[in-house]
Amino acid sequence: MIFTDRLRALAADLRLWFAPARIRNEGSTPDYRFSLANERTFLAWLRTAFALIGGGFAVDQFLPSLHQTVRTVFTVALLAGGALCALRSVSHWVRCERAMRHGEDLPATRFPSLLGAGVGLLAVAIAVVVLLGWSR
Amino acid sequence: MAGTEEGSTPVRDPGLQPERTRMAWRRTTLSCAVAVVLAWRQVLLTLEPTGTEVVLVALLVLAGLAFLTAAHTRMRTLAAPPSAGPPRTMTARTALLTTACTLILVGLGAAIVL
Numbered sequence: 047m048i049f050t051d052r053l054r055a056l057a058a059d060l061r062l063w064f065a066p067a068r069i070r071n072e073g074s075t076p077d078y079r080f081s082l083a084n085e086r087t088f089l090a091w092l093r094t095a096f097a098l099i100g101g102g103f104a105v106d107q108f109l110p111s112l113h114q115t116v117r118t119v120f121t122v123a124l125l126a127g128g129a130l131c132a133l134r135s136v137s138h139w140v141r142c143e144r145a146m147r148h149g150e151d152l153p154a155t156r157f158p159s160l161l162g163a164g165v166g167l168l169a170v171a172i173a174v175v176v177l178l179g180w181s182r
Numbered sequence: 183m184a185g186t187e188e189g190s191t192p193v194r195d196p197g198l199q200p201e202r203t204r205m206a207w208r209r210t211t212l213s214c215a216v217a218v219v220l221a222w223r224q225v226l227l228t229l230e231p232t233g234t235e236v237v238l239v240a241l242l243v244l245a246g247l248a249f250l251t252a253a254h255t256r257m258r259t260l261a262a263p264p265s266a267g268p269p270r271t272m273t274a275r276t277a278l279l280t281t282a283c284t285l286i287l288v289g290l291g292a293a294i295v296l
Binding site for chain 1 (some may be wrong): 195197199200202203206207209210213216217220221223224227268269270271274276277279280281284285288289290292295296
């Protein structure tokens with residue numbers, strides 16, 4: 047059953063989240079260069095999260111002529127995107143590390159395309175708002 | 183294994199993996215600093231100067247310092263000479279700590295803006 051498999055994978059993830067040292071007991075240690083590459087990917091996602099969060103604060107602080115509601119919606123959307131990115135970065139790092147230790151394929155993910163679509167939609171929305179002149 | 187040669191004289195990894203990872207940490211610390219400064223500015227602009235403001239700024243600085251400490255510890259591990267053997271894998275604690283710092287920024291921002 048795919049569903050039970052997913053549930054089991056989620057439970058394993060959560061166990062690792064709350065018992066961080068446990069990951070070293072699983073499988074065998076991979077070539078350290080692969081682990082470092084995984085770490086850099088994690089850091090790149092974390093930077094993406096910081097960029098989204100900083101963008102959220104910037105929208106609220108540097109676009110005072112934007113309508114209050116519109117501004118809050120954009121800010122919250124960017125902040126939520128940043129939080130999602132941060133959570134996903136650590137979850138993906140753990141799953142990749144475990145896959146490497148067990149010699150399995152790396153986990154497939156549709157997060158990058160979802161994020162890309164989200165950021166694109168946000169940009170289009172901002173363009174529309176600016177064109178319609180929804181300012182105070 | 184990279185980092186060691188026949189005759190067990192450790193040499194630098196030609197791919198410079200530890201150095202690249204160390205610089206990735208530095209870039210990330212800088213991104214974190216920018217986000218913390220913007221959040222700080224948000225607090226100063228939005229709130230009246232009361233006790234809440236001081237508490238929120240203190241929380242921000244604490245989160246930033248926690249991130250800095252985690253990054254610094256990791257960077258020192260990665261800066262060890264090749265003779266010390268291959269660097270240890272990042273611990274899940276470090277990963278969780280840095281993510282927690284990021285989430286504190288978001289929580290704080292959401293609390294102020296909403």
